[in-house]
Amino acid sequence: MKRFIATLAALAALATPALAAEGETHAPENHDWSWEGPFGTFDDRQLQRGLQVYQEVCASCHSMDLLSFRNLGQPGGPFEYLPDPEHEGELITFANPNDNPVVMEIASRYTYTEIDLETGEEMERQGIPADRFPNPYANDAQAAASNGGAAPPDFSVIVKARSGGADYIRSLLLGYDYEVPEDVTLLPGQHYNPYFPGGVLAMGPQLFDGAVPYADDTPQTAEQYAEDVVAFLAWASEPHMEQRKRMGLGVMIFLLIFAVLMWLAYRQVWANVKH
Amino acid sequence: MSHQSTYEPKTGIEKWLDSRLPIVRLGYDSFVDFPTPRNLNYWYTFGGILAVFLVIQILSGVVLAMHYVPHVDHAFDSVERIRRDINYGWLIQSMHANGASFFFVAVYLHMFRGLYYGSYKAPREVLWIIGVVIYLLMMAAAFMGYVLPWGQMSYWGATVITNLVGALPVVGEGIREWLWGDFAVGNATLNRFFSLHYLIPFLIAGLVILHIWALHVPGNNNPTGVEVKGKGDTLPFHPYYTVKDGFAIVVFLMIFAGFVFYLPSVLGHADNSIEANPLVTPAHIVPEWYFLPFYAILRAVTFDFGPISAKLGGVLAMFGAIGVLFALPWLDRSPVKSMRYRPIAKWCFLIFVIACLGLGWCGAENPDNMVFEFGGIGMPFVVLSQILTAYYFIYFLVILPVLGFVEKPKERPESIEASVLGSSPAAAPAE
Ligand code: HEM
Numbered sequence: 001m002k003r004f005i006a007t008l009a010a011l012a013a014l015a016t017p018a019l020a021a022e023g024e025t026h027a028p029e030n031h032d033w034s035w036e037g038p039f040g041t042f043d044d045r046q047l048q049r050g051l052q053v054y055q056e057v058c059a060s061c062h063s064m065d066l067l068s069f070r071n072l073g074q075p076g077g078p079f080e081y082l083p084d085p086e087h088e089g090e091l092i093t094f095a096n097p098n099d100n101p102v103v104m105e106i107a108s109r110y111t112y113t114e115i116d117l118e119t120g121e122e123m124e125r126q127g128i129p130a131d132r133f134p135n136p137y138a139n140d141a142q143a144a145a146s147n148g149g150a151a152p153p154d155f156s157v158i159v160k161a162r163s164g165g166a167d168y169i170r171s172l173l174l175g176y177d178y179e180v181p182e183d184v185t186l187l188p189g190q191h192y193n194p195y196f197p198g199g200v201l202a203m204g205p206q207l208f209d210g211a212v213p214y215a216d217d218t219p220q221t222a223e224q225y226a227e228d229v230v231a232f233l234a235w236a237s238e239p240h241m242e243q244r245k246r247m248g249l250g251v252m253i254f255l256l257i258f259a260v261l262m263w264l265a266y267r268q269v270w271a272n273v274k275h
Numbered sequence: 276m277s278h279q280s281t282y283e284p285k286t287g288i289e290k291w292l293d294s295r296l297p298i299v300r301l302g303y304d305s306f307v308d309f310p311t312p313r314n315l316n317y318w319y320t321f322g323g324i325l326a327v328f329l330v331i332q333i334l335s336g337v338v339l340a341m342h343y344v345p346h347v348d349h350a351f352d353s354v355e356r357i358r359r360d361i362n363y364g365w366l367i368q369s370m371h372a373n374g375a376s377f378f379f380v381a382v383y384l385h386m387f388r389g390l391y392y393g394s395y396k397a398p399r400e401v402l403w404i405i406g407v408v409i410y411l412l413m414m415a416a417a418f419m420g421y422v423l424p425w426g427q428m429s430y431w432g433a434t435v436i437t438n439l440v441g442a443l444p445v446v447g448e449g450i451r452e453w454l455w456g457d458f459a460v461g462n463a464t465l466n467r468f469f470s471l472h473y474l475i476p477f478l479i480a481g482l483v484i485l486h487i488w489a490l491h492v493p494g495n496n497n498p499t500g501v502e503v504k505g506k507g508d509t510l511p512f513h514p515y516y517t518v519k520d521g522f523a524i525v526v527f528l529m530i531f532a533g534f535v536f537y538l539p540s541v542l543g544h545a546d547n548s549i550e551a552n553p554l555v556t557p558a559h560i561v562p563e564w565y566f567l568p569f570y571a572i573l574r575a576v577t578f579d580f581g582p583i584s585a586k587l588g589g590v591l592a593m594f595g596a597i598g599v600l601f602a603l604p605w606l607d608r609s610p611v612k613s614m615r616y617r618p619i620a621k622w623c624f625l626i627f628v629i630a631c632l633g634l635g636w637c638g639a640e641n642p643d644n645m646v647f648e649f650g651g652i653g654m655p656f657v658v659l660s661q662i663l664t665a666y667y668f669i670y671f672l673v674i675l676p677v678l679g680f681v682e683k684p685k686e687r688p689e690s691i692e693a694s695v696l697g698s699s700p701a702a703a704p705a706e
Contacts, residue, residue, distance in 0.1 A: 038537050066355050153549075157355065160540060161548035197558070237548075240358070240365045247366070248536025255529045262522035269518045273510065274695045275313045 026175070026194040028167040031227070035234060038249070041242050042235050047078035049214055050232025053225050056212050058155065061147065061203075063135040066156035067236055069107040070129040073097030076242040078235070098129040110134050148189050150202050159230070159237040166234050171195040173226040176205040280304050305491060310509035311516050312497035312691050318392075319495070320523030321385040327524050328378040329483065333476050335371040343423065345469035347462045350425035351550040369539040375417050376542045377531045379565035382410060391624055393612030394496040400604040402489035407600045409482050414566070416475040419468040421563060426547030431560045433460045433468075439573070439593075442586040459553070499694050500612025501687055508691035559641065567638030568631050569593050572667070574642055575660040592664065599671045606671055608679025616685040620678050627670045630663045637663065 034043045051072070054064075073079045073094060079102045081091040094100045107127035112134075116123040127134075137143035143151040159165050175195040184192055184199060191204045207222040207229075214220055218228075235241070282303040284290040293300055342361050344353040357364035386406070389395055395403035418436065422429045437460060441451040456463030494503055503509055510516075534542065542564065546557045562570050576589035583591070599606075614621040637660035645653040688694035 066352065066359065071359075157548045161545055163545040165545075238358075238365075244365060244369075244536055244539070248532065251532050251536060252529065255525060255532055259522065259525045259529060262518065262525050266518045266522045269514050273313065273515070275510075 024194065025197050025199065026171070028164040028171040028195060031167055031170055033166055033231070033234070035231075035241060038245060040245075042076070042231060044078055044081065045216070045218075046228050046231045047235050049218060050228040050230070050235075051078055052214070053207075053212050053229040054155070054232055057206050057225075058229065059133075060136055061143075061152040062155045063137070063143075063152075064133045064155045064236060065135060066154075067133045068129065069103050069127065069131055069133070070097040070100075071236075071239055072106065073100035073103040073129070074239065076235070076239055078232070079103055100129070103129045107131055148202055152203070155233055155236065157237045159234045161237075166230050168195065169233065170226050170230045173205075173207055173230070174222060278304070278308075278310055281308050305487070305512075306517075307511065307513040309491065309512040310494065310503070310506075311512045312495050312503055312508060313510045313515075314497050314499065314691050314695055315495065315516065315519075316498055317519075317523055318384070318388040318498075320520050321381045321388065323520035324381045324524055324527050325378065325385060326483065327528075328374060328381060329476065329480060331370060331374050332378060333480070335367045335374065336473070336476065338367050339371055340473060343469075345423070345466050347425060347465055347551070350423060350465060354424040366535070369535045373531065373534045373539065373542060375420060376563070376565065377527070377534075378413065379417070381527070382413060383565075386410070387628060390627075391614050392496055392498055393500050393607070393609075393614065395604045396607065396612050397604070398493040399489070399496060402486060402493070403604055404601055405482055405486045405489055407597070409479055409486065410600075411597060412475050412479050412482070416472055416479070417563065417565065419472040419475075421547075422465065422468050423472065424547060425465065425551045427549045427551055427555070427557050428544050428547040428560065430460060430551035430553065431557055432562055433464065435560055436562075437464075439586075439590045442584070442590050444587070496612060497691060498613060498615065499688055499691060500616070501689075501691060501694070504690045505692070561639060564635065564639075567636075568634035569596060569638070571634040571638035571660040572596050572664045574638075575657065575664040577657060577661075592668075596664075596667060599668065603671060603675075607675040609675070609682065609684070610679075611684040611687065613687075616687050617678070617682060618685060619682045620675070623670060623674050623678070626666065630666045630670075633663045634660060634667070 034040055034046070054062075071077055074097045077097070079100055080097075081093050082100070082102055084090040084092045097103055107129050110127040110131070111124045112127055112131055113122050113124055115121070137146065137151075140151055153161075159169065162168050164171075172193060172195045175193045176191065178192060178194050180186060180192040181199075186192060186200065189202060190200050191202070192199055193201055207225045209221050212220065212225055218224060238244075280300055280303075282293075282300040284293040284299070289299055292298070339357060342353060342357050342364065344350060354368065357368050359365075361367075389403065389406070418432075422433045437451055437454050440454065441447045443450065452458065454464070455461070456467055497503075544561065561567070570593075573589040573593040576585050576592050578588070579585050580588050609617060609620065611617055614624055637656045640656045642655065642657035642660070644656050646656055646659050647653055
């Protein structure tokens with residue numbers, strides 16, 4: 001298991017003034033994302049790879065408490081469509097994401113502790129799609145203690161919770177190759193990253209070329225991992241984004257026609273009235 | 276203009292009801308036949324838009340309250356649950372959050388309209404004052420509503436604002452504790468804020484009825500500020516203003532929908548997607564945009580004033596900025612209502628609008644940041660906000676009272692009809 005020494009802790013305030021060095025904070029680098037603009041959507045394959053990066057790298061420290069496995073199979077989620085095992089090249093989908101075999105398989109990799117209602121004893125059982133993503137720590141105190149005092153933030157809504165959103169998180173993940181400015185002193189376990197407010201954070205670089213084996217021929221570079229995992233986190237922060245934009249289009253068209261009709265009615269009613 | 280009722284019940288049931296509870300008559304006289312000046316422009320559509328938004332806020336809010344959990348351990352997650360798991364919860368939550376902003380856009384335009392056309396003057400003082408009370412209640416509702424999702428800005432905003440009350444001498448600390456229901460912002464505070472947040476919109480709805488009643492006694496003012504004199508000046512509200520208001524409402528809803536569906540979180544703050552944490556203070560605590568001008572006034576007072584500490588002075592200035600609106604009908608001494616015919620007041624008003632926008636800008640910035648800087652010379656935001664705050668009060672307390680005596684108004688049209696038909700020399704420039 002990879003161990004973060006500590007964390008994103010991007011709560012600006014956590015970088016206490018003593019640690020917040022003079023180093024200038026860089027504005028996040030602007031990146032083109034597939035979901036930008038009024039018609040942008042998520043790329044399912046990218047969300048799947050992003051989930052893999054999250055699970056193999058980030059999940060050892062960062063929880064996603066608000067996500068259930070079933071979310072992965074819901075409309076707009078990474079596994080909404082699966083290849084049809086019976087007809088090559090076609091896709092199938094499941095009205096109830098709890099029946100989605102990929103989602104069931106992912107959930108079953110984890111074990112959960114529960115009270116056996118017969119005996120009152122604790123028992124272990126396999127995960128099911130309705131379960132929440134497991135938290136790497138037993139409690140907040142343990143999360144903080146394991147990371148030099150700074151608990152790694154939960155990732156459920158992380159893209160909404162940082163100014164700069166997806167661009168910021170991508171820049172941060174790839175932003176470790178800068179020389180430490182002279183006025184910045186790093187204590188053991190601290191790292192310099194100019195995208196982090198204050199420049200000094202407890203999480204070190206996490207993404208390295210080739211570290212996460214992709215099943216397809218997508219390039220296995222740190223850049224690609226960063227883009228993929230940020231896409232996954234953006235989806236997780238707002239799983240209904242695609243539905244929102246789709247409905248928005250209909251509503252805008254409706255209101256536009258309605259406005260034109262109201263305008264014509266207005267002209268008609270006022271036609272012979274001086275005002 | 277209270278007018279003679281022209282309603283004639285036609286069907287049996289209408290006749291039966293009319294002699295028991297003439298509610299259909301009331302509706303007919305108020306919204307169908309009501310004589311309305313024929314020259315109302317689009318600035319007069321915001322009252323109707325506000326009524327629509329009050330309804331949107333109440334309906335979406337009632338649904339949100341079915342799923343929201345007012346407890347410090349669950350509030351944040353319950354709002355996320357609404358966005359994620361409740362059917363169309365993302366839509367209703369976005370409508371309610373963005374609806375608050377649009378409600379304020381509309382109310383500010385509505386109020387500036389009143390200031391420009393002198394709609395607060397006799398015989399509409401009570402109408403204006405009811406409006407100011409509505410505005411105060413809107414601010415209270417919006418402030419408490421923002422606390423409910425229990426994010427970092429919710430918590431710290433509530434802490435900063437309730438602490439202001441503590442600045443009042445003698446009673447301050449007691450009142451603050453009474454507001455909190457505890458010795459700090461906590462679960463008791465969250466619970467009472469939820470209760471009051473649910474109550475206030477219905478108080479507003481009641482006041483809106485009084486507001487419209489107070490409107491319908493003297494009747495609408497209009498862009499000329501010349502009162503209605505005869506039949507030729509007015510048109511029945513329906514269909515003339517139902518279509519005009521209707522068109523404006525749909526256009527405004529379109530802009531609103533643009534935000535709800537395409538920019539649902541640009542008006543919010545990223546920190547409010549982080550759950551409240553009393554141990555971590557955000558780097559910048561800023562209120563929602565519609566409070567920024569008052570926040571700037573609050574922070575503009577940086578000096579003690581006799582026995583009044585800077586903090587108390589800021590609080591007094593902030594409340595004074597709203598309080599002065601109550602006195603406005605008696606501060607403005609000019610007999611001319613519309614600023615179309617007030618050559619000096621018009622420019623002072625324009626500067627006033629810019630000052631309000633400028634205060635909003637100052638409220639969003641750190642007071643020590645520089646507005647501009649050349650070489651060694653620059654001006655920090657706190658100084659700009661002091662200048663603008665001074666103008667805000669001078670406008671109401673000096674300019675409007677004095678102009679009443681020194682300004683020479685332009686010639687006004689004899690009547691609304693004359694202004695529309697262009698038979699009066701001053702009628703031409705439509706602004
Ligand atoms: C929920 C909030 C409010 C609602 C629903 C509302 C509704 C209305 C409506 C329907 C009208 C008549 C149409 C129009 O002139 O646009 C009106 C007029 C007026 N309102 Fe409001 N209003 C609200 C808040 C306020 C506030 C906050 C103020 C001032 C502080 C205000 C001051 C006035 C004045 C002075 C008029 C008469 C304007 C004129 O005839 O020139 N209102 N309001």
